[in-house]
Amino acid sequence: MLRPQSAPSKKAVIPPDPGSKRGVSNWKEAATWLRARGIEDIECITPDLAGVPRGKMMPSSKFTSNTSLALPSALYRHTISGEYPDETENFRYEPRDSDLKLVPDLSTLSVVPWESDPTAQVICDIVNVDGQNVSYTPRNVLKNVLRLYEEKGWKPVVAPEIEFYLVAMNDDPDYPLHPPKGRSGRSIVGGQGYSIAGINEFDELIDDIYHFSEKQGLEIDTLIHEEGPAQLEINLRHGNPIELADQVFMFKRTIREAALKHGIYATFMAKPMQGQPGSAMHIHQSVVDIKTGKNVFSNPDGSASPEFFHFIGGMQKYVPSSLVMLAPYVNSYRRLTPDMAAPVNNAWGYDNRTTAFRVPVSDAAARRVENRLPSSDANPYLALAASLACGYLGIVKEIEPTAAAEGSENEGSVDLPRGLLEAVALLESEPDFNEVFGSEFIGIYAGVKRGEFETFMQVISPWEREFLLLNV
Structure with a gap:
């Protein structure tokens, strides 16, 4: 119940923007x-x-x-x-x-x-x-990376896309997750990519997501149904990386709360269900000149600039070593496996969704690079910091990329760490990361991730009971 308000006097001060939903200045x-x-x-x-x-x-x-x-x-x-x-x-x-x-x-x-x-x-x-x-707290890690850009006269622009699953409530972690029932009374099945009917199955829940978001001043660009059963994706408008990381941070909370209101779970696990696609947090990235507001990735004649190619080169060189910030849990690496709708390479290409780094079709002003490796379980501040830091190092060190991939990159060897411990070791072994993340953050983050791996190793999985119990 609202607190009772006394009638305003003639001297009462009217708020400068009584309709403001988000943020004040002082x-x-x-x-x-x-x-x-x-x-x-x-x-x-x-x-x-x-x-x-x-x-x-x-x-x-x-x-x-x-x-x-x-x-x-x-x-x-x-x-x-x-x-x-x-x-x-x-x-x-x-x-x-x-x-x-x-x-x-x-x-x-x-x-x-x-x-x-x-x-x-x-x-x-x-x-x-x-x-x-x-310096080692997530919001400050991202701010430190943005400060490096600012010192060069640049400002990154990002647009995250967050995938998540709706799942039936499950209070026993030993049992697999399964999709919830929609308005039809039946559990939705897979293969519903971009299906409007798939979204309509959860109309009331989605209405609450929009309602909660509007009340908080959070703006959703688009919402779609993804390939997995009851897997949705929310796209956010491009903007300042800190503001967008804040929005992802708040959106995760918002979506979970809206789902709980309807008696189901929303999960951002990278791979919640066996045999189904994982959930990603794709990040679209560009860089603008602070003075001119022009896209650094494009030359005045509209062609791609050296900085554009160097940014990609930096992504190719450094993202594998920072992958633990983009895929932070044991479960994250279950998503990054061949033939499961996620890239397992460090290739790049034009409008090529089989590559880790995709360049969407756009005009010169909107030229950007999409990082398709991060999973939706990642801390958005650290994922953005890692992705942007790799591009920054590429620009300042003038790292040349490989040739753009022409065909599918889903075949062949995996160019990324296959597990959490390998990814942690790569983070610690890259000396250039001390400049962009700080040695204190790297030490703390690596220690926590090793601790999580040891906790995971204490759990005996159903696979072990099924195939080892009576066979070895």
């Missing part, structure tokens, strides 16, 4: 924004290494009274299962587990539309007690 506007909506509580959230929202909730009156918010530094050193790996030479815990400070980014302030009481949310940056940015 704390004074924040207080006005909250009062106008009768907001009672604020969720101050930030992504951990996995992209899971962490943070604190407080009354709105406390939020606007300069309350200091803190989280323990160990929050960025635990695995997806909540465990804390053993220390190694490069993976260390802060000796005192000191506080890290949450600093709200007021441009992200929005309502939480699925809450029954008036509630708002805001994404926070992480600083230490001295006010310095903590």
Whole structure:
């Protein structure tokens, strides 16, 4: 229930933009924004290494009274299962587990539309007690990469595409997942790529996704049904990488909440169902000149520039070594297998969906490179940071790409790491990554991923019970 509002006096201040759904410029506007909506509580959230929202909730009156918010530094050193790996030479815990400070980014302030009481949310940056940015936190990792571009006079532009599955509720992890029943009363089957009927099976859920998104000021470009059963894809409009990473971060939460409202799960696992296509987070990327606003990938005559080819060259050289930031879990590598609608190479080509790096058909102003390797389980801040960093290194080091692929690249050898440990080792062994990600982040991230692998190895799979139990 909204708090009672007294009748405005003649001196009452009208909010400068009472219809604003997302973001304010300063704390004074924040207080006005909250009062106008009768907001009672604020969720101050930030992504951990996995992209899971962490943070604190407080009354709105406390939020606007300069309350200091803190989280323990160990929050960025635990695995997806909540465990804390053993220390190694490069993976260390802060000796005192000191506080890290949450600093709200007021441009992200929005309502939480699925809450029954008036509630708002805001994404926070992480600083230490001295006010310095903590370099290994995901939002700051991406900001550091964008700073490298800015120093060269460039600004990246991105447009993510996020795939996900709707699945029937399942409270026993030993049982396989299966599609939920739609409005027809039957579970949807595969082979429904771009099917409008497939989308219509979940009309009410999709209406809630749009409704929740609109309330938060999140803009969906298009929504389609993908190849897998009850597999959907949301495309976002191109823009600033931090803003788009924020949107993916919020969209994942939004879609899960909308699905739960209808008694089903939404999952962003890379490979939730055996024998079905995996879920990707394709990233379209271009770079513009800050002064002119022109696309750096195109020459004045409209032809492709050297920077365009060098960007691709950097992707080819460095993405395999940063793959653990694009495919962060054991399950991620089940998607990256031959003949399963996902690239397993580092080739590039024009309008070629069998390559890792596709150049869509476009005019010169919209020339871009699509990275088709990231999976939807990736932390969007780290996936964007990795993809853009590889392109940046290609430009500044003038790395030439291979020739564009003419035919299918689905055949032949796999040019990527086949598992999590191999991908972690490649991340650690690339010296150029210290410049773009920082050695502290690499050490922490690698330590967490090794810890997750060890946890996974403690689980005995159905395959082992089926084929080893009585045969070996």
